[in-house]
Amino acid sequence: MILLCLDANFMTNVTSRFIGGIKPRPLIAYSKTINLNGFCGVRMECWYKKGGALLAEIAETKSGGALLWFLGQMGFAVKMSGVIVYFDPFLNDFTDETGAPRCYGPPFTPEDGIEADYFVCTHDHADHLSLETLLPQARRNPRTRFIVPRPLTGILTGAGIDGSRVSGARAGDVLELDGGLTLTPVAAAHDVYRTDENGDHLCLGYLLRDGETGVYHAGDTVVTPLLVETLRKLKPVNIAILPVNGGDWERSEAGITGNMTAEDAAKLARAIDADLAVPAHYGLLSGNSANPAFFAEAMYRLCPSKKYHIFAPGECFRYGLYG
Ligand SMILES: [Fe+2]
Numbered sequence: 001m002i003l004l005c006l007d008a009n010f011m012t013n014v015t016s017r018f019i020g021g022i023k024p025r026p027l028i029a030y031s032k033t034i035n036l037n038g039f040c041g042v043r044m045e046c047w048y049k050k051g052g053a054l055l056a057e058i059a060e061t062k063s064g065g066a067l068l069w070f071l072g073q074m075g076f077a078v079k080m081s082g083v084i085v086y087f088d089p090f091l092n093d094f095t096d097e098t099g100a101p102r103c104y105g106p107p108f109t110p111e112d113g114i115e116a117d118y119f120v121c122t123h124d125h126a127d128h129l130s131l132e133t134l135l136p137q138a139r140r141n142p143r144t145r146f147i148v149p150r151p152l153t154g155i156l157t158g159a160g161i162d163g164s165r166v167s168g169a170r171a172g173d174v175l176e177l178d179g180g181l182t183l184t185p186v187a188a189a190h191d192v193y194r195t196d197e198n199g200d201h202l203c204l205g206y207l208l209r210d211g212e213t214g215v216y217h218a219g220d221t222v223v224t225p226l227l228v229e230t231l232r233k234l235k236p237v238n239i240a241i242l243p244v245n246g247g248d249w250e251r252s253e254a255g256i257t258g259n260m261t262a263e264d265a266a267k268l269a270r271a272i273d274a275d276l277a278v279p280a281h282y283g284l285l286s287g288n289s290a291n292p293a294f295f296a297e298a299m300y301r302l303c304p305s306k307k308y309h310i311f312a313p314g315e316c317f318r319y320g321l322y323g
Contacts, residue, residue: 065320
């Protein structure tokens with residue numbers, strides 16, 4: 001059962017915790033007490049499946065096409081050709097400086113034993129790149145390799161993950177993964193394009209593809225003409241996983257970087273002719289959330305023939321009819 005917790009007076013101040021030498025950026029750039037019309041979308045017992053049962057399902061389920069599991073925020077496990085790729089795994093407890101926790105806990109932690117070939121992070125905000133998730137996974141499973149935007153590799157290696165297990169992604173440079181999969185990094189504007197001194201993007205999305213299916217994980221981004229143009233060139237994008245939490249002046253004042261709105265996400269799905277659109281980035285952090293029902297409304301209004309799916313956390317979706 002999903003419980004909605006609406007509290008217009010919720011006071012929050014979200015910052016990140018960190019470990020390791022180089023710090024992932026805080027979610028909020030500076031400390032300030034704010035009132036963000038707190039919206040905790042789902043509470044503790046939201047999981048469709050979790051713990052060992054969910055881990056076993058991810059490890060053991062076999063299928064053609066693509067299998068997707070939603071793990072909260074922008075976290076997804078995607079399995080294609082038997083290869084398991086975790087995008088933006090955020091599998092640690094999290095409490096901000098005021099004591100406000102995640103709205104719901106992780107389904108499991110690396111200590112539970114995660115079978116994963118790749119952990120892929122889109123940018124260095126703590127809900128997307130968390131050393132409290134990555135380091136235990138690196139210790140527990142020597143098979144897992146890590147892919148992050150190239151300017152961020154030092155966060156992982158500086159914290160002790162062997163450099164041979166860390167790949168730096170650059171927009172447009174296709175990475176070849178196990179199982180014949182490819183991973184194409186796509187520049188993300190969160191909420192503007194940011195690059196380092198070498199011109200390498202700090203924020204990325206990724207298109208994971210096998211011979212049949214392309215899964216685009218947007219990371220955190222707004223919609224730009226460049227994004228639409230890039231994704232159109234990379235077509236087909238069968239599945240588009242898109243943030244829908246948007247942004248506003250109040251969050252901006254608090255230092256929270258914005259994303260596309262539900263309306264823009266639906267328009268992007270339409271513009272790139274995604275076969276299946278998936279909303280994400282809501283419900284986990286009360287100060288920066290959205291109601292995914294607005295995404296459903298926009299999809300139904302703007303492109304009613306197009307498919308979309310709103311996941312329950314821990315739910316598996318099987319895409320494709322390849323046996
Ligand atoms: Fe985020």
